[in-house]
Amino acid sequence: MRIDLGSVKKEAKHLEETFDPELPEVEGATAFQGEIIEISGGYELTGFLDGMYRLNCSRCLESFTQPFHLPVRLILKPRPEFVEPERDLAADELDLLFYDDHIIDIGKILRDEIVVNMPLKPVCDLKCRGLCPQCGQNLNKKECSCEREADGGAWSALKSIKKAIYGGE
Numbered sequence: 375m376r377i378d379l380g381s382v383k384k385e386a387k388h389l390e391e392t393f394d395p396e397l398p399e400v401e402g403a404t405a406f407q408g409e410i411i412e413i414s415g416g417y418e419l420t421g422f423l424d425g426m427y428r429l430n431c432s433r434c435l436e437s438f439t440q441p442f443h444l445p446v447r448l449i450l451k452p453r454p455e456f457v458e459p460e461r462d463l464a465a466d467e468l469d470l471l472f473y474d475d476h477i478i479d480i481g482k483i484l485r486d487e488i489v490v491n492m493p494l495k496p497v498c499d500l501k502c503r504g505l506c507p508q509c510g511q512n513l514n515k516k517e518c519s520c521e522r523e524a525d526g527g528a529w530s531a532l533k534s535i536k537k538a539i540y541g542g543e
């Protein structure tokens with residue numbers, strides 16, 4: 375999915391591509407719909423990425439799929455000859471990409487967008503009960519017979535503090 379920036383003018387060029395980002399966390403093809411337009415000093419790439427994540431739940435460790443719909447907005451500028459190393463990255467420059475060649479690989483750029491937007495702590499379901507901390511049983515599938523405290527750590531800690539301060543129950 376290469377684009378010759380020289381062919382991009384001030385009138386938006388519509389892009390519609392289906393590609394394989396070749397990431398283990400992405401299942402099947404990803405679709406991109408958007409446009410690229412010439413702006414002062416560079417180009418702006420906007421659109422949406424639609425596809426399917428294949429992730430491992432951070433609670434129960436099971437593999438699951440989750441669709442994604444990611445907005446994309448990137449500014450592309452030719453790489454400056456000199457970049458002061460200590461230059462602060464202004465907030466509006468975070469989505470700035472430098473290109474070395476006027477022929478750019480959009481697939482690679484979009485692939486990076488999928489990577490940076492990947493959920494850090496994916497959960498298969500908001501109600502996922504995870505694994506038993508004692509025996510490792512997946513509690514979504516089956517109960518285990520381990521003893522569990524009726525009320526969890528933080529609450530009972532608070533309760534005992536309260537008890538210490540006010541006394542009694």
Ligand SMILES: [Zn+2]
Nearest residue numbers: 431434498502
């Ligand atoms: Zn889970």
Ligand SMILES: [Zn+2]
Nearest residue numbers: 506509518520
């Ligand atoms: Zn258990």
